[in-house]
């Protein structure tokens with residue numbers, strides 16, 4: 001099977017497994033795991049933040065961020081296709097009593113003015129007060145697009161003067177960095193909290209991190225335990241994540257090249273199938289409006305042909321490239337996808 005469903009499907013490499021077996025570990029709930037402690041310090045300093053907290057998942061890191069930024073009955077603003085809104089199953093409401101309003105953005109690209117237009121800071125006793133705005137970079141359901149730094153900077157200026165914090169869902173910030181070379185520390189300047197995933201393009205089996213100030217991370221540590229996320233000899237996982245950061249970061253450029261190969265071939269079938277401007281990293285979003293089949297029918301037929309894809313909407317199919325796919329497999333997938341789309345027009 002050539003698996004294009006997600007960049008989370010990778011298996012740990014022999015080097016990563018070796019790093020895990022060599023890790024010195026301790027009980028992290030007691031603060032004894034030096035591998036995770038050192039890794040939290042290292043990643044926090046990379047992003048110019050004071051402290052880090054290793055978490056089981058990106059969703060957990062996002063939800064801990066929201067928990068420490070927004071009180072019960074207060075509000076988070078986010079893009080309508082944000083992972084925190086669409087794919088975390090209402091966790092902000094269920095776990096933290098947070099209400100959410102969404103703004104729309106063309107092609108999921110942040111527009112600071114329209115995001116901030118919804119904000120109601122210190123709204124008093126009649127309206128819900130906005131406490132945080134989430135930005136996703138790269139944007140998953142936006143097809144892996146990279147958010148413009150100028151808009152981030154502008155949103156930060158407007159939000160901070162209103163006492164509103166920014167949260168970065170940086171599950172794939174690594175991909176944005178590889179394309180733009182924007183230093184990680186630049187993000188630390190604008191975002192009060194940052195969530196990161198090592199389990200996507202970097203290839204770790206498990207592991208994410210929340211970054212923020214010492215004070216917020218201390219609070220998030222308490223909430224992590226309360227949410228059932230206190231882990232024990234977690235250095236094993238931190239070692240895998242650190243190996244991914246050290247050895248798999250630069251290879252993300254290959255994933256981006258592979259996504260481009262797929263996208264350009266699909267656009268040749270019909271330019272309306274894929275917005276090439278949006279294919280900036282390792283995700284290709286396909287709009288099947290001009291095709292007689294639904295996304296799940298396309299996925300079923302491709303599966304029978306050895307290609308796994310992600311039908312994420314009635315007419316939306318997602319392809320994600322990652323480190324377990326080589327160029328030959330990408331070309332095989334390209335041929336099969338192009339053949340099916342051409343015959344289904």
Ligand SMILES: Cc1ncc(COP(=O)(O)O)c(C=O)c1O
Nearest residue numbers: 057058059060083136140169171
């Ligand atoms: C943008 C974004 N944020 C957060 C997550 C959540 O990560 P996890 O699956 O580890 O909870 C994902 C997962 O795909 C994601 O794409």
